Amino acid sequence: MERLTDVPPTKAYLRAPQRQGLRIGLVPTMGALHDGHLSLVRVAAERADVVVASVFVNPTQFGPDEDLDRYPRDLDGDAEKLARAGCHALFAPAAAAMYPDGFQTTVSVGLVTQGLEGAARPGHFDGVNTVVLKLLSIVAPDVAVFGEKDYQQLVSLRTMARDLALDVEIVGAPLVRDPDGLAMSSRNVYLTPGSRARALSLSRGLRAAEAAYQAGERDAAALLDIVHTSIEAAGIEAEYLELRRSSDLRPLYRADEPAVILAVVRVGDTRLLDNVILDRS
Ligand code: PAF
Numbered sequence: 001m002e003r004l005t006d007v008p009p010t011k012a013y014l015r016a017p018q019r020q021g022l023r024i025g026l027v028p029t030m031g032a033l034h035d036g037h038l039s040l041v042r043v044a045a046e047r048a049d050v051v052v053a054s055v056f057v058n059p060t061q062f063g064p065d066e067d068l069d070r071y072p073r074d075l076d077g078d079a080e081k082l083a084r085a086g087c088h089a090l091f092a093p094a095a096a097a098m099y100p101d102g103f104q105t106t107v108s109v110g111l112v113t114q115g116l117e118g119a120a121r122p123g124h125f126d127g128v129n130t131v132v133l134k135l136l137s138i139v140a141p142d143v144a145v146f147g148e149k150d151y152q153q154l155v156s157l158r159t160m161a162r163d164l165a166l167d168v169e170i171v172g173a174p175l176v177r178d179p180d181g182l183a184m185s186s187r188n189v190y191l192t193p194g195s196r197a198r199a200l201s202l203s204r205g206l207r208a209a210e211a212a213y214q215a216g217e218r219d220a221a222a223l224l225d226i227v228h229t230s231i232e233a234a235g236i237e238a239e240y241l242e243l244r245r246s247s248d249l250r251p252l253y254r255a256d257e258p259a260v261i262l263a264v265v266r267v268g269d270t271r272l273l274d275n276v277i278l279d280r281s
Contacts (some may be wrong), residue, residue, distance in 0.1 A: 001083040004091045007138050013089060014052070014139060022049040026141035026168075028132055031055040031092075032072035032186035033081050036176035040145045041085040043173040047143045053082050054091040054135050056098060061127030072189055091139065098134060107133050109156045109163070112249050116240055116262055117152050117273075125156050132157055136168055144168050149175040149183055151260055151275045155249055175275065177203065183274045190270045198234040199267045205230025206276040209261055213278045218255045231265055239264040239271065246277055255279070 004010040014024060025048025027040045033055075044051045055078050062068035079090055106126050113125035136144060146154050158170045176184045181203035182196065191199060205227035212226055220243040227241055243252050246260040258279040265272050 001079065001087055002089040003079060004089060005093055006097055007093070010089075010091050010138055011140075014050070017050045018140065023143065024048055024139060024141040025051045026135065026139045026144040027051065027053040027087075028135050028144065028146070029053060029055055029078075030057045030071065030186065031078045032074060032189070033078045034176075034184045034186065034188075036147055036149065036184035038081060038085045039176050040147060040173050041082065041087050043171060044143065044145045045086055047145075047169075047171065048141070050088045051086065052089045052091055052139050052141065053087045054093075054139070056091075056093055056131065056135075058098070058127055058131040059095060060099070060130065061121075061124050063121055063123065066121070067187070067190075072186055091135075098131065106130050107160060109160050112152065112155045112159050116242065116244075116249070117150075117264070120239060120264065120271075125153070128153055129156060129160050133160065133164075133166075136166060141168055143171055145171045145173050147175060148172045148277065149185070149273060149275070151246075151262055151277075152249060155247075159248075181207070183272070185272065187270055187272070191267065195267045195270065198236055199265070199270075199272055201231045201234035201236060202227070202263060202265050202272065202274050206261060206263065206274055210276045210278060213255060220253050220255065223255065223261065227261065227263060236265045236267060239266055246279075 025044030027044050029037050057071050059068055075092055082090055107129040108126050109129055118125055154172045161168055161170050181200055209223045209226040217223055224241050241263045243259055243261055245252050246258045252259055255278050258281055260275055260277045262275045
């Protein structure tokens with residue numbers, strides 16, 4: 001697997017396959033890779049001939065009180081996992097390569113970034129959209145794959161790609177869970193065994209809400225109540241827990257159209273995101 005750190009050599013490396021008409025797939029990540037990320041690599045490999053993963057802990061998407069400094073980092077371990085997963089190249093730039101002196105451009109997406117994570121983390125999506133647009137510009141992939149776990153991020157990136165007529169297909173890959181049901185996340189390493197056990201009440205609640213939906217329940221309050229009851233029994237409160245239209249995140253009172261339940265809970269110092277897509281049609 002080719003390891004690349006600077007922008008011009010990365011563009012040069014990709015020029016040959018691009019000229020041959022090979023399809024390029026990009027999997028942007030912030031590293032500390034788990035099986036969820038590796039599933040994104042597999043989705044990219046199904047849709048492209050050359051798979052490039054990026055590892056970059058993007059400072060501009062972290063708020064001043066967030067975990068930028070302690071965010072888990074293991075570039076050599078990540079490189080090994082990516083190579084084993086069949087990735088062809090790893091782009092792992094230094095901050096100066098992504099944000100050289102004088103950098104002053106920000107990409108802001110509107111409505112779909114307001115509320116939910118956008119409300120809890122001001123500026124977060126500007127940071128995500130800007131860095132992803134830059135990665136797309138460097139790699140010029142045909143397809144870029146993102147996890148459905150960060151559902152609002154996925155909708156924001158799809159909106160950006162559509163609004164700016166980007167020549168890339170944004171693909172969402174299903175959320176991957178540990179065998180106990182916890183949504184995989186690089187931040188799960190922060191959980192103690194006790195807090196992990198409490199955190200499981202969220203995935204259990206979401207599963208129960210999904211079962212109620214499948215049994216015919218459509219009322220948002222009733223579906224969300226199921227999740228609230230599960231997490232409250234574990235002594236956890238939701239930072240947000242909402243039913244939204246899956247295409248554009250419009251709030252819904254009833255799940256009569258394709259919908260997603262989006263949730264964030266805080267367990268100790270750790271914020272955990274999870275969601276369930278109720279209808280993929
Ligand atoms: O989902 C992530 O890991 C990040 O937000 C992304 C898309 C790699 C941008 O830094």
